[in-house]
Amino acid sequence: xxxxxxxxxxxxxxxxxxxxxxxxxxxxxxxxxxxxxxxxxxxxxxxxxxxxxxxxxxxxxxxxxxxxxxxxxxxxxxxxxxxxxxxxxxxxxxxxxxxxxxxxxxxxxxxxxxxxxxxxxxxxxxxxxxxxxxxxxxxxxxxxxxxxxxxxxxxxxxxxxxxxxxxxxxxxxxxxxxxxxxxxxxxxxxxxxxxxxxxxxxxxxxxxxxxxxxxxxxxxxxxxxxxxxxxxxxxxxxxxxxxxxxxxxxxxxxxxxxxxxxxxxxxxxxxxxxxxxxxxxxxxxxxxxxxxxxxxxxxxxxxxxxxxxxxxxxxxxxxxxxxxxxxxxxxxxxxxxxxxxxxxxxxxxxxxxxxxxxxxxxxxxxxxxxxxxxxxxxxxxxxx
Amino acid sequence: xxxxxxxxxxxxxxxxxxxxxxxxxxxxxxxxxxxxxxxxxxxxxxxxxxxxxxxxxxxxxxxxxxxxxxxxxxxxxxxxxxxxxxxxxxxxxxxxxxxxxxxxxxxxxxxxxxxxxxxxxxxxxxxxxxxxxxxxxxxxxxxxxxxxxxxxxxxxxxxxxxxxxxxxxxxxxxxxxxxxxxxxxxxxxxxxxxxxxxxxxxxxxxxxxxxxxxxxxxxxxxxxxxxxxxxxxxxxxxxxxxxxxxxxxxxxxxxxxxxxxxxxxxxxxxxxxxxxxxxxxxxxxxxxxxxxxxxxxxxxxxxxxxxxxxxxxxxxxxxxxxxxxxxxxxxxxxxxxxxxxxxxxxxxxxxxxxxxxxxxxxxxxxxxxxxxxxxxxxxxxxxx
Numbered sequence: 120x121x122x123x124x125x126x127x128x129x130x131x132x133x134x135x136x137x138x139x140x141x142x143x144x145x146x147x148x149x150x151x152x153x154x155x156x157x158x159x160x161x162x163x164x165x166x167x168x169x170x171x172x173x174x175x176x177x178x179x180x181x182x183x184x185x186x187x188x189x190x191x192x193x194x195x196x197x198x199x200x201x202x203x204x205x206x207x208x209x210x211x212x213x214x215x216x217x218x219x220x221x222x223x224x225x226x227x228x229x230x231x232x233x234x235x236x237x238x239x240x241x242x243x244x245x246x247x248x249x250x251x252x253x254x255x256x257x258x259x260x261x262x263x264x265x266x267x268x269x270x271x272x273x274x275x276x277x278x279x280x281x282x283x284x285x286x287x288x289x290x291x292x293x294x295x296x297x298x299x300x301x302x303x304x305x306x307x308x309x310x311x312x313x314x315x316x317x318x319x320x321x322x323x324x325x326x327x328x329x330x331x332x333x334x335x336x337x338x339x340x341x342x343x344x345x346x347x348x349x350x351x352x353x354x355x356x357x358x359x360x361x362x363x364x365x366x367x368x369x370x371x372x373x374x375x376x377x378x379x380x381x382x383x384x385x386x387x388x389x390x391x392x393x394x395x396x397x398x399x400x401x402x403x404x405x406x407x408x409x410x411x412x413x414x415x416x417x418x419x420x421x422x423x424x425x426x427x428x429x430x431x432x433x434x435x436x437x438x439x440x441x442x443x444x445x446x447x448x449x450x451x452x453x454x455x456x457x458x459x460x461x462x463x464x465x466x467x468x469x470x471x472x473x474x475x476x477x478x479x480x481x482x483x484x485x486x487x488x489x490x491x492x493x494x495x496x497x498x499x500x501x502x503x
Numbered sequence: 504x505x506x507x508x509x510x511x512x513x514x515x516x517x518x519x520x521x522x523x524x525x526x527x528x529x530x531x532x533x534x535x536x537x538x539x540x541x542x543x544x545x546x547x548x549x550x551x552x553x554x555x556x557x558x559x560x561x562x563x564x565x566x567x568x569x570x571x572x573x574x575x576x577x578x579x580x581x582x583x584x585x586x587x588x589x590x591x592x593x594x595x596x597x598x599x600x601x602x603x604x605x606x607x608x609x610x611x612x613x614x615x616x617x618x619x620x621x622x623x624x625x626x627x628x629x630x631x632x633x634x635x636x637x638x639x640x641x642x643x644x645x646x647x648x649x650x651x652x653x654x655x656x657x658x659x660x661x662x663x664x665x666x667x668x669x670x671x672x673x674x675x676x677x678x679x680x681x682x683x684x685x686x687x688x689x690x691x692x693x694x695x696x697x698x699x700x701x702x703x704x705x706x707x708x709x710x711x712x713x714x715x716x717x718x719x720x721x722x723x724x725x726x727x728x729x730x731x732x733x734x735x736x737x738x739x740x741x742x743x744x745x746x747x748x749x750x751x752x753x754x755x756x757x758x759x760x761x762x763x764x765x766x767x768x769x770x771x772x773x774x775x776x777x778x779x780x781x782x783x784x785x786x787x788x789x790x791x792x793x794x795x796x797x798x799x800x801x802x803x804x805x806x807x808x809x810x811x812x813x814x815x816x817x818x819x820x821x822x823x824x825x826x827x828x829x830x831x832x833x834x835x836x837x838x839x840x841x842x843x844x845x846x847x848x849x850x851x852x853x854x855x856x857x858x859x860x861x862x863x864x865x866x867x868x869x870x871x872x873x874x875x876x877x878x879x880x881x882x883x884x885x886x887x
Contacts, residue, residue, distance in 0.1 A: 409635065
């Protein structure tokens, strides 16, 4: 009887392993893969933190953009006071590497979810947002049962029109409800994120939007002060507006996320002259798998790139992305462009960094054309 | 010194566990989660296989739609001759559950990838597609080195204008190149998939497209026959056109994938009267996390739903999805619609099933409102 090796004996079943090895050249990376240009990441990180820290306020880097503890540790090393996440489960891999100050910039609703936050609060200084009394009671009961203290931020709508209350009366009621759970719940301040302002192209439009946000924040603070509540922290802001919140005199902390990666959307913003231009750090590497007279085809598609902010942009001169399907990207060239051949590797800039990273298990950190580190996207799929 | 429990001791770090338990009601499922209505899945499966098998040809179910071995085993049990995958690594979890006949309906380019296919061929009857001589040499060398035989299908462009040759001369050259690697490579037939025809809304348009595809196939077969090659298999087709390929007299095998799940796009096709109407099987379950005077917000967004074929559709009467961000879906209601409250759970139909499933680690199989089985999406992220 012949011995047939099992799948695991033969080294198969292992595609979750990193698609590269340290020290190899970029051409040796299996594709489709996401690569991070370390020089650009380090420059973006230093420049954005300098702007915010020079203004005298805190950077709480948003980890939803990268979901990667290796990047979060670099952000902490560069002076971040803590990180933000968007889901309770997303906090876990960051706590595991020792990051102890985490704000969930979102409502957390449901028994299993508040239970998760209360358990995490035994390991890290945890905060979350509320905009409804139901949330306060759910998290208050869980925090009491676990004997922990959780920071609660009242989320206010400063123009994004997603979550958050726009009523000062509601904000006061929320603060009063939070107080009834003291010391298990601590009223920590206001979450005041203007998401849609991040992608306004003109500096004047962004400045107007953040000025209006600051007015809303002040109105809320006045109502809360009048009701006897001090507001110690105002947090918000992102890669598109961080310099405005930093200089506002109203925000105490900003939450940039995309700045360490960038994508094909953010560079479309026109910048104020005193704001540093950030470089694209995140690229997708693909292989040409088919060449036809009219077009060529790459080996990554909708399962490797998020397209909610547009198609990825190929960085090979003369070539343009025309469409994506599940595992294919079709590209065409201008007349006179040198042809690509089957097996060529090409770089693309994803349309939107956050949901693109969430499709991958690994980020390949490269410098000078060589793989320097392999970073797991540990919070990939942490949607609970 | 106080003992602080580690993350793992306290049961944290575990969000990859299924967000439900068998026997629970749907309301007890943690969100956002994908649920599968088992009755609908079983009906779709039986009806599509009946149409194809009645026509006397084979069903090779496409597993890229679901990436889930539990579903593939049901497809095999319902008479599928094998499965298709779109990537070499995607085959592995299906081989691990004993599925032994797998066609990669794609070009496989690169040393690490052809090595993977050659290793898999020691465990399963493997096939792949080629449209370029470079691919034939890469896979031929790997198959010889591993002492395995691999089926090779020549992919032809039958109107989709993605991969595939449209030149009979190229097809003959490819068959000749494949023959030089005999017995390591076996020329198995033609891959002739008309992807864009799947989503043509009018039956007449789909019929014309597949009739044209059949003409292209016959032209290729004639050229190959003339050069001394017999063409034993012609494979292609999908959920939008499977009945046309089944009745064509040209195709020997069809490759439907989405039929077991369906999404918000396929029901927009008008059906021929003799083609069974398929039910939506796949739903996303979300929780209402915020309620404002003008809108409400759900706890799943771009990291839970693919939006390349449009926004998800909420199935609560009077409510409409207006926008998604990373972890939020905003919904609005018509005047007079009963309000939703924080904590309510709602169902949505994703715009495009394939890339949506690829965002999730689990499918929750439900029947009569109860969780019946928990299915891992084992090939999630298998993009290599």
